[in-house]
Amino acid sequence: MSMEPGKTIVGFVGLGVMGQSMAGHILNAGYELHVYTRTKNKADNIISKGAVWKETVSELSSKCDVIITIVGFPADVEDVYLVGDGILNHAGKGTVVIDMTTSIPDLAVKIYEQAKEKGIESLDAPVSGGDLGAQNASLSIMVGGDKKTFDKVSPLFEVMGKNIVLQGKAGAGQHTKMANQIAIAAGMVAVCESIAYAKKSGLDPETVLKSIGSGAAGSWSLNNLGPRMIAQNFEPGFYIKHFIKDMNIAATSSNRLGLETPGLDLALSLYKKMAENGFENDGTQALFKLFQ
Structure with a gap:
């Protein structure tokens, strides 16, 4: 099967914060796009641009050559793939999910x-x-599965992202994402502390970022989310509730591997405090609220 548009x-x-933009790139590349999301009005924009709405996951699954999913939690993934109405019970042989x-x-x-x-x-x-990577089609995509399948769908990955790496067999993409989230977790705490310190010591934090953002302290979080913290912009590029979900998976997986993760544990405890205080639908940069 060729993966050509048309x-x-x-x-x-x-079609959440991430899926909305990613699906848009696929449509813009000329692919026939069928969509389903639990809250139908989230699909209004993309339907107006030419996507085809499907009433159920099963109806979508029986019509498509490739099915991409990006939902909230592992329980949602199970619902979408494994239950009676799910993708694996309705997609045809040779479909790529x-x-x-x-x-x-x-x-x-x-x-x-x-x-x-099932031959799928x-x-x-x-x-x-994050949201910017999704909007700009510059996402890093970490993949687990068979090389022949990866090679087949690479044109679709290239429409959504820039840094696309096959990491190994099934599950390897998720393990790589856990390594990513562990690195981000303690880093977010450090970014908050750094900006809070700059403010407390009487410096202009924006000017401080000009110095430290391109030095050894520089990171994606510091340079992209630091300015949002300073501006008190806590809109979600990535929800706190989803980051907590990721960190819980990473903590469970680390535990199973016999690995201690004190940095991850600290970050998880602070983000849980944010959720308890009602901020779970804020962006991850809202952790800064704990430091001011």
């Missing part, structure tokens, strides 16, 4: 194995880069 029908399930949700590595393996039994090819392909 010849491939792509299904997209989940790509879960881009950040989810549990073991669940990615389970979906891969059940898909294989499966990849786990979580992403990093």
Whole structure:
């Protein structure tokens, strides 16, 4: 099966902060796009641009050559793939399914194995880069699964992202995303502390960022979310509730591997405090509220 626009029908399930932009790039590249999301009005914009609405996951699954999903939580992934109405019970042989949700590595393996039994090819392909990466089609895409499937759908990945790496067999994409989230977790605490220190010591934090953002302290979080913290802009590029979900998966997975993660544990405890205070729908940069 060729993955050329005009010849491939792509299904997209989940039109949240990330999915909305990612699906838009696929449509703009000339693919016939069928969409489903739980809250139908989130699809209004993309339908107005030419996407085809499907009333159920099963209806979408039976019509598409490739199905991409990016939903909220592992439980949502199970619902979308494994239940009676789910993708694996309705997609035809030879369909490729790509879960881009950040989810549990073991669940990615389970979906891969059940898909294989039905003649369906499966990849786990979580992403990093936040709302800006999704909008600019510059996401990092971390992939687990078979190389032949990866090679086949690479044209679609290239429409959504820039840094696209096959990390290994099924589940490897999710394990890579966990390594990514562990690095971000303690880093977010450090960014908050750094900017809070700059403010407390009487400096202009924006000017401080000019010095430290391009030095050894520089990071994506410092340079992209630091300015949002300073501006008190806590709108979600990535929801706190979803970051807590990711960190919980990472903590459970680390535990299973016999790895201690004190930085992750600290970040998780602080973000849980944010959720308890009612900020779970803020962006991850809202952690800064704890430091002011």
